[in-house]
Amino acid sequence: MAGSVIEWLTWRTAMERALYGEGGFYRRGERPSEHFRTSVHASPRFATAVARLLAEVDTALGRPDRLDLVDVGAGSGRLLANVLACLPPDLAERLTPTAVEIAPRPPGLPAGITWRPDLPPEITGLAVANEWLDNIPLDVAEQTPDGIRTVLVDPSSGTERTGPEPTGQDREWLERWWPLHEPGDRAEIGHPRCAAWASVVKRVQSGLAVAVDYSHGRDSRPQSGTLTGYRDGSTVPAVPDGSCDVTAHVALDACAEAGERAGATSSVLTTQRTALRALGLSGARPPIGLAHSDPRAYLTALCQAGEDAELTDPSGLGGFGWLAQAVAVPLPASLAT
Structure with missing residues (x-):
């Protein structure tokens, strides 16, 4: 019996179909918390830090009548709901919270949260993209004895083979950001993420845009790349068939750099550990004396310290990169140090 014909695709096309195509992983409403642990679902303390950052932005903007909080790639919408729960009344009354997510709106979300599949045209306030950019589809390149080639993949099995030379745009990005040297070296061509992030920054009329994700810098790119699959709380092979x-x-x-070209007037790259500690999540244990004077407060503080420690663990969530870019306002003091 003749074998089935393999449809070899670029990784960018395969990821786009698997994640966002009809019946794709995110299109059908899969929730991140069901497959991997995010800062949002690890603890509401992450939202506490975002609320403090939002208050700094609000002050820098002169406490406008309308203040935007946009969660890009909102998933279940829990970040916005948790932030709303810890805001002072004056700020909450002026806030316009918006979830940007292609999945259906989940039940039980506060009615005041706008749910939309695309970015709002203008943002005055704070935009947060927590673990969004890592799901923007991209192509993969490999250095071969015959030069750099685009990697093709069979979406049904994850099997790969080398394909054509990269396009001019791909090659330019590789030369600038992820040069390949030895046969077998691989790179994930990131200009689609640059364009996606620039589209966020362009919409910020004044305020701050923050991207939070596992990341790497030009001097420490992984030689074999980082493509990974997640399903049901475990890492699995990155097979772009919609199952993970x-x-x-x-x-x-x-x-x-793309954000600066899009209009950012100041930028900082830091780690989640540094950012959250600056926003008050120290992870310090409460004084033991509090256990005697106010046992309930001691237990609450002890629980918060444990959650802060997980969010700032440099070998886990604390190792995430934070890119904060301000437009028409100074960087918040908590992130500018």
Whole structure:
């Protein structure tokens, strides 16, 4: 019996279909918390830090009548709901919270949260993209004895083969951000993430845009790339058949340059550990004396310290990169140090 014909695709096309095509992983409403642990679902303390950052942005903007909080790639919408729950009344009344997500709106979300599949045309306030850029589809290149070639993939099995030379845009990005040297070296061509991030920054009229993701810099790119699959809480082979999430770490340094071209007036690249500690999540244990004077407060503080420690663990969530780019306002003091 003749074998089936393999449809060899570029990784970017295969990821686009698997994640966002009809019946794709995210199009059908899969929730990130069901497949991998995010900062949002690890603890509401992450939202506490975002709320503090939002308050700094609000102050820098002069406390406008309308303040935007846009969650790009909102998933279940839990970040916005948690932020709303810890805001002071004055700020909450002026806030316009918007979830950008192609999946259906989940039940039980606060009615005041706008749910839309695309970015709003203008943003005055804070835009947060937490683990969004790593799901922007991209192509993969490999250095071969015959030169750099685009990697093709069989979406049904994940089997790969080398294909044509990269396009001019791909080659330019590789030369600038991820040069390949030895046969077998691989790179994930990140200009689609740069363009996606620039589209966020362009919409910020004044305020701050923050991208949070596993990342790497030009001096520490992984030789074999980072393509990974996630399903049911475990890592699995990155097979782009729609059965699992497919991600790759983000070249946030390249995204920073794209954001500056899109209008960012100041930028900082840091780690989640540094950012969250600056926003008050120290992870410090409460004084033991509090256990005697106020046992309930002690237990609450002890629980918060444990959650802060997970969010700032440099070998886990604390190792995420944070790219913060301000437009027409100074960087918040908590991130500018």
